Amino acid sequence: MRLTLGALTPMQRVKPLEIIGVRSRAPxxxxxxxxxxxxxGAxxxxxxxxxxxxxxxxxxxxxxxxxAVFSFPPAALVWTWPSTTEALMLFVTGLLSAIGTLAWTNASSMARPRW
Structure with missing residues (x-):
C-alpha cells in the first residue's frame, strides 16, 4: 500500500499503525x-x-x-499527577462517560431481547 501524508513522498511505504506513531511493537x-x-464486547x-x-x-x-479496580494496576505503573487542566479534562471525560453509560444501560433495560 502506498500512501502520501504530509512530508512523505509517494514512494515511501507507510504501515497503518505507523500513522499514529507505533513502529516496533505493532503486533x-x-x-x-x-x-x-x-x-x-463481553x-x-x-x-x-x-x-x-x-x-x-x-x-x-x-x-x-x-x-477502576482492573485499570488501577497498569495505571499505577506509569502514574504521573495531572496538571489542573488535565484534571479538569479527566473529570469532564468521567462525567460524560458516566452519563453515556447510564443512557446506554437505561436504553438496554427498555429494549426487547432479541433471543
Missing part, C-alpha cells in the same frame, strides 16, 4: 487492541443482560468500580 499493540475489544453483553433485572442506577456504579 503487541494489535493484540492489546483485540483483547480490549473482546473485553468491552462487558456490553453482561450489562445488557443485567439491565433486564437490575436498575441502571445500580449497574453504572458497579461497572465504574470494576473498571
Amino acid at each position: 503487541c499493540i494489535v493484540a492489546h487492541i483485540l483483547a480490549a475489544s473482546a473485553c468491552w 462487558a456490553a453483553c453482561i450489562e445488557r443482560s443485567t439491565a433486564r433485572t437490575e436498575d441502571p442506577y445500580t449497574i453504572v456504579p458497579w461497572t465504574t468500580l470494576i473498571i
Whole structure:
C-alpha cells in the first residue's frame, strides 16, 4: 500500500499503525487492541443482560468500580499527577462517560431481547 501524508513522498511505504506513531511493537499493540475489544464486547453483553433485572442506577456504579479496580494496576505503573487542566479534562471525560453509560444501560433495560 502506498500512501502520501504530509512530508512523505509517494514512494515511501507507510504501515497503518505507523500513522499514529507505533513502529516496533505493532503486533503487541494489535493484540492489546483485540483483547480490549473482546473485553468491552463481553462487558456490553453482561450489562445488557443485567439491565433486564437490575436498575441502571445500580449497574453504572458497579461497572465504574470494576473498571477502576482492573485499570488501577497498569495505571499505577506509569502514574504521573495531572496538571489542573488535565484534571479538569479527566473529570469532564468521567462525567460524560458516566452519563453515556447510564443512557446506554437505561436504553438496554427498555429494549426487547432479541433471543
